[in-house]
Amino acid sequence: MKLATWNVNSLNVRLPHVLDWLNTNQPDALCLQETKQEDSKFPYEALKEIGYNAIHNGQKTYNGVAILSPHALENVQRDMPNFADEQRRVIAATIQGVRVICAYVVNGQAVDSDKYQYKLRWLQAFHAWLIDELKQHANLAVLGDYNIAPQDRDCHDPAAWLGQVLVSPPEREAFNQLLSLGLHDSFRLLNNEDGQFTWWDYRMAGFRRNLGMRIDHILVSTPLTSACTTCVIDKAPRKLERPSDHTPVVLELNV
DNA sequence: ATGGCTTATTGTATAAGA
Numbered sequence: 499m500k501l502a503t504w505n506v507n508s509l510n511v512r513l514p515h516v517l518d519w520l521n522t523n524q525p526d527a528l529c530l531q532e533t534k535q536e537d538s539k540f541p542y543e544a545l546k547e548i549g550y551n552a553i554h555n556g557q558k559t560y561n562g563v564a565i566l567s568p569h570a571l572e573n574v575q576r577d578m579p580n581f582a583d584e585q586r587r588v589i590a591a592t593i594q595g596v597r598v599i600c601a602y603v604v605n606g607q608a609v610d611s612d613k614y615q616y617k618l619r620w621l622q623a624f625h626a627w628l629i630d631e632l633k634q635h636a637n638l639a640v641l642g643d644y645n646i647a648p649q650d651r652d653c654h655d656p657a658a659w660l661g662q663v664l665v666s667p668p669e670r671e672a673f674n675q676l677l678s679l680g681l682h683d684s685f686r687l688l689n690n691e692d693g694q695f696t697w698w699d700y701r702m703a704g705f706r707r708n709l710g711m712r713i714d715h716i717l718v719s720t721p722l723t724s725a726c727t728t729c730v731i732d733k734a735p736r737k738l739e740r741p742s743d744h745t746p747v748v749l750e751l752n753v
Numbered sequence: 754a755t756g757g758c759t760t761a762t763t764g765t766a767t768a769a770g771a
Contacts, residue, residue, distance in 0.1 A: 507770080508760055532770085534761070559761055560769075605770060613769095645771070664771060697771070700758035711771075743759075743771080 499596065499751045500525040503641035503714055504735075505697070505744035509533040509564070512742055513541055515735050516566075519746065521548060523732075526567060527593050528746075529600035529641040533562030540564070555589040563589045563600045563642075580630075581623035588624075590631075596722075596753060597635035599628075601642035606663040614663060617645070621672040628679055637753065638719040640681060643744065645713050646673045648683065651692040652712035664711060681717040684749050685729045696731055697744045705736055716749045725751040 502525045506512040509530060520528060533540070533556050540554045549568050555576040556562035563586060565571060571591040578588050590599040601624065606617035632638055646669045650656035659665045677683065685694070695710025704710060718726060729749045736745040 511760075532760095607769080607771085662771095699771070702757055704758090713771080740759090 499594065499753050500748060501527050501529075501596075501598065501639055501641060501716060501751070502746050502748040503529040503531070503600070503643070503716060504746040505531040505602070505643040505714060505742060507532050507534075507742040507744065509541070509562070510535055510539070511740065513544065515738055515741070517544060517548060519735055520545075520550060520566065523748065524568075525748065526569060527598050528566045529598065530564040530566065531562075531600070531602035531643045533564055534559055535562060553589055553591055555586045557586045561586045561602055563587060563602050565589055565591050565593075565598060565600050567591075567593050569593050578623055578627045580627050581620065583620070587620075592635070594753075595637060597631060597638045599631065599638070599640045599642075601640065601644070603643060603645045605645050606669070609661065609663055609666050617663075618668055618672065621669075625672070625675055625679070628676065628681070632679060632681075632719060636719060636721045638681075639722065639749070640676075640717040641747075642715070643713060644673065644715050646670060647711045647713050648673050648715075652695070654693070654695065654709045654711065664713060676717065680720045682720065682723050684716045684718050684723075684726050685712070685731075685747065687723060687726055688729045694731055696747055698736065700743050714744055714747050716747055718749070718751075722751060722753070725753050727752055
């Protein structure tokens, strides 16, 4: 089974890249974030033409998450049941016996902002909800844009970013609290290299200079860890014309 | 040097992302 996550920064703009990537990589599930469109605009037909079913939890302009799969998407959940939120950031489904959660975690903007407080509250609710999900699903994968670089080696310049949003201690603590539930950063199960990033700023030639952050993650429950075979960051889509600022993370499992 | 790009909006500048 191949699972992937990709913040596309507008599915309307990125649809050609997504269709090409699906055709080339043939994942069993692709989780998208920042579709930035209402459900009525979602390209169900174009995806169906290449053999992909889709579920979407969208809104105009901001946020929006989707799961694409050639298989049946069962037991679909939109939004966290324990957290009333206007922002469409969560969708989940069971695919071939694996519970797949797609999440777009709050950015937080700046540590002294209301959005940062919302981010911490959101992560607290996410933690509580994942306790329930883990009780129900032994095989659980939580994919998405976490907007947290877990360690200094996941940031191109820890000194410049010290204490800032994406790396601040409370955010990292919230991430570690998710790991404490019995979830595992699949990339770090299989790759110990520094300087491995999933997002690069559009400005300052960030990608060319590898000025990035590793903020997109695939967490897996303990029963899935021994099944993980490879986890790679696919930088190819970031090199295309008019790319998303994020690039896909891809996990292969023997299930 | 708090910007640099990119996206969406019913816009002609602003907000947001990270």
